[in-house]
Amino acid sequence: MSDQAGTTQGGFWTDATGERTVDRYSTLVNMVDDGIYQLDAEGRFVAVNDAIVSLTGYAREELLGKHASTVIDDEDVSRIQREIYQRFTDGDREGEPLEFTARMADGETIPCELELHLLVEDGTFQGTIGVVRDIADRKQTEQEFREHELELFRTLLNHSNDSVLVVDPETGRYLDVNDTACERRGYSREEFLDLTVMDLETEIPDQEAWRSFVEELRAEGQLTFDGHHRRKDGTTYPVEVNTSYVDLDKEYVLAIARDVTKRREYERYLEDAKSQLEAATEAGAVGTWEWHIPEDEMVVGTSFARTFGIEPEVASEGVPLDQFIEAIHEDDRKRVEVAIEEAVETCGDYEEEYRVWDADDNLRWVVARGHVECDDGEPVRFPGALTDITKRKRAELKLQQNNEQLETLFEVLPVGVVVAEADGQIIQANDIAHEIWGGDVFDAESVEEYEQYPVWDAESGERVQPDEMTLARVVNGEEVLDPDIYEIEAVDGERRVIRLEGMPVRDEHGEVTRGVATLTDITDRREAQRALEESERRYRTLVENFPNGAVGLFDDNLRYTAVGGQLFDRLDYDPEDRIGYRFTELHTPDLVEELEPHFRAALDGEASTFEIEYQGRYLHAHTLPVRDADDEVYAGMLVIRDVTERREYERMLEESNDRLEQFAYAASHDLQEPLRMVSSYLQLLERRYDDDLDEDGQEFLEFAVDGADRMREMIDGLLKYSRVETRGDPFETVSLDDVLTEVCDDLQVMIQESNAEITTEDLPRVEGDHGQLRQVFQNLLDNAIEYSGDDPPRIYIDAERDGDQWLVSVEDNGVGIDPEDTDRVFEVFQRLHARGEHAGTGIGLALVERIIERHGGDVWVESDPGQGSTFSFTLPVASDFET
Structure with a gap:
């Protein structure tokens, strides 16, 4: 085999003995589904079977002699080389299978598994033989299984009672959270994943604290600590947090937080109970005794002795029972003595609750428990324990008083109240509830028995079934805070409209024990509401048809709630387009700036009048407050009249x-x-x-x-009359006392000749034209002297304040004027007497009227023939006048 290792031909098969054997072996190799190959020491292909050719998409001739990196992903080449080197160094020719990514001729990749065998002869590396399997299907199956496991795991996490949070250790950002964490913190998952630990955790306020925590966690691997989690609304709750540092595809911080609110409350409860027990023990709330019956000696503990007002040193040596009996309250003493005698006679148990005077003459409640021990039927010892129950009894008395007060409150409440047990059994209803429904309706066994009493939904008119009514829903755990409005037929046959609200009463475990419902008779209120709605319909009809103008009703948000009037026929928008909008949204900034003070003033209870120009029209506007039956301002009104034609x-x-x-x-x-x-x-x-x-x-x-x-x-x-408007001086502050003095100087000769007497009070300062006002007084005094009759003239002048005006009066004792002529005297050239009787042009009083009108006032005369005349006129108060 080593002789073939360095060739590029098919020598892989020639190592077998016999040509036929080689052919059969070659055939066998090419028939297997796994890819088989041989590489030389440099990593070039020496031989490949058909499966390799089929797997890679290369022809056999294209692979032979090529380096293995041709069909192996770049990231895996160096890893496989390191593995070969490591095995060669360790002498391990087989080793565990390796996974790698094969790169095909068309550029696609396939996940594969490689069983690698090293070829080594005489300690020299000759190459490798490998078996390659396509594991794409297996990977797909594993991926689907992992996804299934992941979904199952997420489902389990979302049903966990603990908050599970996955955090990026670098940034502190939340990567994943379960449903419990979202529900407890008040965030959606999307909101949560936009936040960091520093945003929410009170114990880790900034990035530096987070880095320090991660370093400690990475070193320890796992940390457990107590802390607080912050909710979206800013509140916090106590938690116990277990954190782990996890290294999977990358590093994560996994935190599992348990809400320990109830546990903390229970711990506080135990701590409080422990403190109370310790305080009670220290205060001597529990004491013991042992009565040696034959010797009549009571040996008691320190707290027992103090409770009965006996010195502990004396009590430790033995004290007769009677001395303790004397400390018992006289109303309880006899009962306690009888109970002790009975226990002694029967050698039985003893338990009594009574009052006793302590050493400080304070009355305390105690409960004594003991058992008489007998020898051959004779009582010899009577041991027992005494417990101070003063606080409990006081609490019971206070509770009793509270219950009595609640019972009283229950009866005097201005609404009906009905109480039912959790099973629907009605246990109590106050007098008002009976009055509202009439008769003994609430004597029914349960809420289900109300089938016989007709009830309808006040809005829809549909019949309401007993199990749908307020009290039935309340005992089933529902809070009815949005009132139910029913129409009922009371026992007396009268139809009434009632409002019901209710709340379940729960025990410490959250279980409903009772339900409470309140009833309010709103029949009159509903009738009043209908009347108000009818009035409002009439009002809206008036608003919509308001002649030659417009009317708008606005609320305290300056929002129009009703708009109408014939003015809209001349404008380019519909009044309905105004309703529901704030006037600041509808008008230009300049108009808003002009209108807003008047709108605000109306809501503050003040009326105002002003004029505006809008869309080429002149409008006379009036804002005023709208008040309810209690005279409280609840809205404002804008009334507009089109005065374009008048202008x-x-x-x-x-x-x-x-x-x-x-x-x-x-x-x-x-x-x-x-x-x-x-x-x-x-x-x-x-x-x-x-x-x-x-x-x-x-x-x-x-x-x-x-x-x-x-x-x-x-x-x-x-000429003077025509010049009143055009030739007058600007208005200024004028002292009428000074004006009158000047006029009297001018008329001095006339006053002396007529023997006139002029009496005046202090006259005010007014806003006006000094010269014209001088003309007014001169004409009035001249007339008063001229028409004085046979008697010397007597003239009286005074003034009184009337709002922002002064009312000035000039009274004389002259010949008087027929009431039918009081208007004519102010007309130009009108005379009531012949020229031979009295001099004059008939223009003096007309000039007075013209001047007073220029000053924004009115002038009139009150007179009867022969009774004198009183000329009165109004003038504006001076701007610098101090009230």
């Missing part, structure tokens, strides 16, 4: 007034010149021809002069 009319009216004022000014101004000429010529005639004129001529001349004078006065008055 246009006002503009036209203003232009007309401007033209009229210009005309009046021009006319009055232009009339001055011919009037002056007439007056001048009349005066010239009077000077030159006065002596030549007879009495009639002189009278005629006087009439002409007087007419010219009156015409000049009327023109002056008309």
Whole structure:
């Protein structure tokens, strides 16, 4: 064989003896399913059988003489060479089969298994013989089996009560978690796999801590520790964590975390119980006694003696029983004595619960247990133990008081309450529950017996079966926090609408022991709700048909809940497109900035009025609060009227007034010149021809002069009237006291001649035109003196605050005015008296009205003939006025 090792022909078969034997052996080799080959010492093919040719897809001539790496994956070539070298070094010619990847002529790869045999002669390596098997099917089967095992393993993990987490040791990122971990932490699997240990674990806050932990785990292989897991909502719970460092296809950290919440609670419970027991023992809560009956000596422990108010040193030497009996509460003493006597007579057991006064005169509850020992029927010893149960009794008394209070509360609650056992047995119902349903409905044996009492779903009107009702669901463990609304037919035949809620009562194991349901009669409320809905429908109808405007109702989130009105017929959107949206989402930022303060003010209970321009239209807007029956603001309302046409009319009216004022000014101004000429010529005639004129001529001349004078006065008055708006001064803070003083100075001669008396209170400061207000007072005082009648004028002036205005009154004792003429006196050139009776042009009060209107106020007169007159007008409060 060694002679053939270095050739490239089929010498592999010529080592056999006899040509026929070689042929048969060759045939046998080519018939087997496994591939067989021989390599020389350099790794070149010396011989291959048909299976190798079929497996690789190369012709035999293409393989012979080629290096084995032609058909072996690059990653496996060096590994097989190392294995050959190792076996040659160790003298192991066979060894375990090797797996490798064979590369085909078409570039495909196939997983194979190789049984390798080394050819060695005289310690020299001559080559190898190998048997190759295609293990693709086996690998596929193994892969499917592994996947099946993996799925089975994952199913088992997901049903585990422990959290299982697989973590990348380098980054700390979670690679896989089971369902238990997701449920306990509150994350979905996708959310979990986006997180790292540092995101969730309280004990490993950063990357440095994680690296330190991984290093320790890699060194130890496994670590167990207690910690806390953080849930998605930020809460934590205690866990016991077992971690392992696993090296499979790559390295992993495997953590199995067990929720030990209940165990920790139990440990705390045991610790508390232990502490309580130790405290009770230290406080002498448990004591012992032994009564030597023939000698009547009670030998007791320290805590026993202290409980009965006896010095421990005395009690240790023996004390008569009566001394202990005396410490027992007088109401319990006789009963205890009888029980002791009975135990002694029968040589039996003894157990009594009673009260005793201790050394500090505190009353304590104890329970004593013992047994009388007899000798030949004679009682000789009576040992026993005493336990202090004061705390328990106090707790029982407190519990009893609580139960009594609960019972009282049960009866005085403003709702009906029904309690049922877990089996459905109704055990209690308060008076209100009986009143709601009527009669003795709750005397039924169980909730299942309610078949006889009709119940309907208040919304759908469908009949509700007994096992579907609230109390039946509650005793089955359901929490009914979203109220059930039923319509019932009470025992008295009356239909009522009730609301039911319920909660199961569970024991420490989570088992339902009872169910509690509450009943509230909401019949009146439902009727009120229907009435409210009907009112709201009417309101919406009004809103939708609001004339020449729009109405919007908005909630405290500034969201429109109702919108309508005829204004939308002129706009390019539907009111329904507004409902459900915040006004900030519907309007431009500038309009939002203008509207929001008014909307907020309405929700704060304040009404406001303003004007806006929207889509080329002028709108007069009013916001106001909407209140409920308790006068609480629960919404706001926006009312809008389209004043576009009115604004246009006002503009036209203003232009007309401007033209009229210009005309009046021009006319009055232009009339001055011919009037002056007439007056001048009349005066010239009077000077030159006065002596030549007879009495009639002189009278005629006087009439002409007087007419010219009156015409000049009327023109002056008309000129002042036309200039009220255009020639007035800007408004400023004006002291009415100062104005009145100036007017009185101007009218001083008239006041003295008429013997007028003017009385005034302190007058306020107002916002106005000083000169025009002076004209107002001058005209009113002039009229009051002029029309005073036969008596000296008596004038009284005062003012009072009315919101943001002052109400000023000028009262006189003059001739008065017929009520039918109180409006006419403010018209231009209107006179109530002949000129011979009183002088004047009839324009003074019209000028007063015009000035007051310019100041945003009103003026009126209250009078009766012969009773004097009171002229009143309003003026705005000065901006710097302090309340």
